[in-house]
Amino acid sequence: GDSVTQMEGPVTLSEEAFLTINCTYTATGYPSLFWYVQYPGEGLQLLLKATKADDKGSNKGFEATYRKETTSFHLEKGSVQVSDSAVYFCALSPGSGNTGKLIFGQGTTLQVKP
Amino acid sequence: SQTIHQWPATLVQPVGSPLSLECTVEGTSNPNLYWYRQAAGRGLQLLFYSVGIGQISSEVPQNLSASRPQDRQFILSSKKLLLSDSSFYLCAWSLGQDKSPLHFGNGTRLTVT
Numbered sequence: 001g002d003s004v005t006q007m008e009g010p011v012t013l014s015e016e017a018f019l020t021i022n023c024t025y026t027a028t029g030y031p032s033l034f035w036y037v038q039y040p041g042e043g044l045q046l047l048l049k050a051t052k053a054d055d056k057g058s059n060k061g062f063e064a065t066y067r068k069e070t071t072s073f074h075l076e077k078g079s080v081q082v083s084d085s086a087v088y089f090c091a092l093s094p095g096s097g098n099t100g101k102l103i104f105g106q107g108t109t110l111q112v113k114p
Numbered sequence: 115s116q117t118i119h120q121w122p123a124t125l126v127q128p129v130g131s132p133l134s135l136e137c138t139v140e141g142t143s144n145p146n147l148y149w150y151r152q153a154a155g156r157g158l159q160l161l162f163y164s165v166g167i168g169q170i171s172s173e174v175p176q177n178l179s180a181s182r183p184q185d186r187q188f189i190l191s192s193k194k195l196l197l198s199d200s201s202f203y204l205c206a207w208s209l210g211q212d213k214s215p216l217h218f219g220n221g222t223r224l225t226v227t
Contacts (some may be wrong), residue, residue, distance in 0.1 A: 032213035043204050043218035051213045100146040100208040102216050106157040
């Protein structure tokens with residue numbers, strides 16, 4: 001079945017460091033891919049998305065490119081801030097016939113130190 | 115614009131007591147609705163989803179049930195809570211179309227004592 005695998009955390013970085021959180025997926029068909037962010041005690045917020053191969057999603061300085069050849073959707077940011085500390089979830093929406101359910105990775109905790 | 119409301123934010127209930135968590139969506143019609151559970155430090159587990167009034171699909175067998183009495187209202191219930199029901203519960207909605215993202219509420223922290 002379809003699945004999402006994320007790198008294990010926590011990831012600890014100093015402020016202004018470069019961030020990469022790896023995400024790979026397994027899917028039949030042509031899924032859409034998403035990154036969500038969860039701040040402590042809150043629900044998940046959509047960070048960015050990509051709906052087809054080679055699309056680049058971007059928001060708030062974060063970017064991720066849909067790589068069909070490597071089945072990956074790695075999250076990157078050039079310079080992280082303390083306020084970026086949160087849990088990040090990679091998710092996919094399967095192709096046609098879907099009921100709208102998303103399949104989530106296990107989440108990666110990011111800690112940014114000043 | 116669309117908004118989703120989920121309440122209560124926190125809840126402490128004794129073992130064996132009933133549960134009712136409510137979620138409502140504003141600003142859209144006939145959304146798909148979802149209940150997820152998130153155990154501490156872990157990922158999300160889909161519990162139920164609904165594509166219309168009275169239509170509920172269960173993803174995992176458990177002590178919980180869901181109902182959708184109105185188009186934009188989704189309720190998570192239990193007749194008798196177990197200690198293992200302690201978790202963070204999240205409601206979400208989507209347009210239900212291919213490639214639609216989910217939009218989450220702020221969650222309910224349930225502690226069963």
